[in-house]
């Protein structure tokens with residue numbers, strides 16, 4: 001059984017749809033990335049899942065609604081806001097209160113402080129914490145009940161590169177233990193390294209849901225780059241076999257719709273000399289930008305001309 005099963009989640013603010021009929025599953029033993037442009041409805045969806053927002057639809061955690069779970073912290077750990085704690089209560093006391101309110105012992109408090117690397121500041125007040133330390137404390141709170149399911153909204157927000165890497169490895173290890181991890185992030189390169197599955201939304205509605213490899217494979221940016229002195233012949237051959245051919249500025253051909261092996265064989269069989277034959281694999285960022293084009297809540301007009309890689 002899927003640990004998290006969301007069905008028909010919907011929510012409008014003052015008549016404006018924020019989340020539109022979202023249904024998806026999050027499987028145990030995997031990290032599922034939740035992606036969408038700013039304002040796409042990720043935070044609203046996570047609040048709906050936990051019953052913190054009123055809306056339509058339902059979310060089941062091992063068959064039960066969050067509000068029907070006996071000792072919910074032992075089932076589902078959530079990190080939704082950057083600093084959901086009292087500014088002047090020490091980190092350890094904040095967690096102790098949370099633990100006591102949920103029938104958990106204080107030994108677990110020290111365990112989770114160690115897990116997130118906050119032992120040295122356990123007696124410090126979160127008022128002086130950086131955004132990244134606040135995120136670690138929020139994560140410690142989510143882990144208190146040793147839950148099998150984690151729902152994390154932008155947990156890497158404010159972390160430095162070391163912290164981001166630590167978070168990635170940490171979440172992957174939690175998933176490897178069999179937990180379900182549902183995590184939103186704007187850091188696409190991190191998501192590419194961390195997630196097994198994706199749920200991608202735009203303007204509140206589902207764009208794609210499934211294995212990350214499938215999502216990236218569907219991108220038009222996957223192509224075979226070919227350089228040959230016999231451009232016309234190869235282009236014609238590729239088109240005859242169903243490929244779409246574009247000419248790059250460098251003179252190379254960019255061919256989509258045909259596998260690199262097929263193109264290599266075609267060239268060989270037709271005695272076409274090749275100087276380059278490269279499979280160009282799309283990045284998650286390319287696939288994401290392609291699939292969410294036009295789904296941004298805030299679209300800039302009249303961007304200044306910038307060429308990538310042109311700085312410095």
Ligand SMILES: Nc1ncnc2c1ncn2[C@@H]1O[C@H](COP(=O)(O)OP(=O)(O)OP(=O)(O)O)[C@@H](O)[C@H]1O
Pocket residue numbers: 013017018036037038039040041042043044045297
């Ligand atoms: N309390 C609220 N009142 C009115 N509108 C809201 C409220 N919360 C969110 N919205 C609107 O609902 C939509 C979805 O917002 P939400 O914060 O869920 O998106 P998000 O994907 O989490 O965005 P981001 O990536 O910027 O965090 C947006 O249009 C937002 O302006």
